[in-house]
Every structure is written in structure tokens, then in C-alpha cells.
Amino acid sequence: MARAHTRTGDLSAAMDELTRAREAAPQWLRHQNGAAETMQEILGKRKRTLPTEMREMADYLGVIG
Template structure:
């Protein structure tokens, strides 16, 4: 077997982002979402896991959203 495809790697990045979200490390989750967006912006725009993870981040955030969070939510079409 060869190396995982780029999409497999991107899906893994989204899995890591979701795990960080669920453990409360929202900064690390945003780092992973940003990494996935930089690696495959068009692919990520249509990934339901990315949008669901961003929705969870918005729901857990206790303070005002960062600029990065607002931009990512807008990019993914998520309203919080």
C-alpha cells in the first residue's frame, strides 16, 4: 500500500480538529481547520465535517469570536 491520498490526509486533519473541539482545545481545533483550508480550500468548503466542527466551536466559545473564527464560519457557511 502507498501513502494516503491527499483527501485522506485532509479528512484526518478534520478528525483531529473535531477531537480538539470535543476536548475543549478550540485554539488547536482552529489551527487544524486552518491547515485543512490552506491545503485544499475548494475541497474543504463542501465538507460537512468541517462545518459541523465549526458549529461546535461556535457553540463552545464563551467569549467574543476571534476574527479567525468569524472568517472560517463565513467560509464554511456556518452561522452561530
């Protein structure tokens, strides 16, 4: 769902999905390539400075952007 939201430009909803997944299964999410790829897409679509929430999630997933 997060990737679908990202691709339709709803980055807020995408972050909500990633946050819910992290809350439900933090160790599982950390090892999901799809989550990292989605976060990379989110970072690529941001035009302004990243909010704290996005920086923390990118850091958590090991995504550099």
C-alpha cells in the same frame, strides 16, 4: 483531528487544524459537512466574542453562529 480537539475543549488546536486544511485544499474543505459541523461546535463552546479567525472560518464554511 479538529473535531477531536473541539471535543476535548482545545479550540485553538481545532482552529489550527481547520486552517491547515483550508490552506492545503480550500475548495475541498468548503464542501465538507464535517468541517462545518466542527465549526458549529466550536462556535457553541465559545463564551466570549469570536476572534476574527473564527468569524472568517465560520463565514467560509457557511456556518451561522
